[in-house]
Amino acid sequence: MPAAASEEQRAKDRVKSSVDRASVIFAERNIRFTDLRRKVFEEIASTTASVGAYEVLDRLAKKGTRLAPISVYRALDALLDAGVVHRLESKNAYFACRRLHQPRTGRRPMFLSCEQCGTVTETDGEDIFASIDVAARSTHFEPRVRFVEVTGTCQECANRRKD
Ligand SMILES: [Zn+2]
Numbered sequence: 001m002p003a004a005a006s007e008e009q010r011a012k013d014r015v016k017s018s019v020d021r022a023s024v025i026f027a028e029r030n031i032r033f034t035d036l037r038r039k040v041f042e043e044i045a046s047t048t049a050s051v052g053a054y055e056v057l058d059r060l061a062k063k064g065t066r067l068a069p070i071s072v073y074r075a076l077d078a079l080l081d082a083g084v085v086h087r088l089e090s091k092n093a094y095f096a097c098r099r100l101h102q103p104r105t106g107r108r109p110m111f112l113s114c115e116q117c118g119t120v121t122e123t124d125g126e127d128i129f130a131s132i133d134v135a136a137r138s139t140h141f142e143p144r145v146r147f148v149e150v151t152g153t154c155q156e157c158a159n160r161r162k163d
């Protein structure tokens with residue numbers, strides 16, 4: 001099998017396992033993982049970068065599913081509520097949770113967004129949230145931070161630069 005084909009197959013497998021995991025999370029929360037929600041999630045899970053709502057709309061239209069923007073936004077809201085996608089505030093774009101397959105700990109994530117390739121990853125950010133809480137409360141401010149975004153250079157881009 002050519003390398004490109006197996007890479008494509010691996011990508012398909014990745015999306016499928018993310019979709020399976022998302023459907024379990026929806027079931028656990030007693031929310032319906034509708035066909036539309038699944039389609040929108042598939043588009044977001046199919047890339048390592050973040051995807052804007054209108055890009056999701058375009059991609060689905062190319063596959064024959066024409067939707068009103070409000071339908072996509074509603075599906076995105078449901079996916080956000082379930083925690084299977086996150087929103088990157090800086091780009092107003094969405095990405096599939098990178099910790100879908102990890103046990104839910106309730107610990108809040110830090111999003112790492114590569115300025116070069118657009119890849120988004122996430123890691124445990126609880127220590128940072130704790131620091132923010134302490135700093136904000138010291139001025140009698142009640143913080144309500146749910147996500148922290150950090151932009152920079154991913155490992156792959158850093159390696160490429162060294163070549
Ligand atoms: Zn996540």
Ligand SMILES: [Zn+2]
Nearest residue numbers: 114117154157
């Ligand atoms: Zn990168």
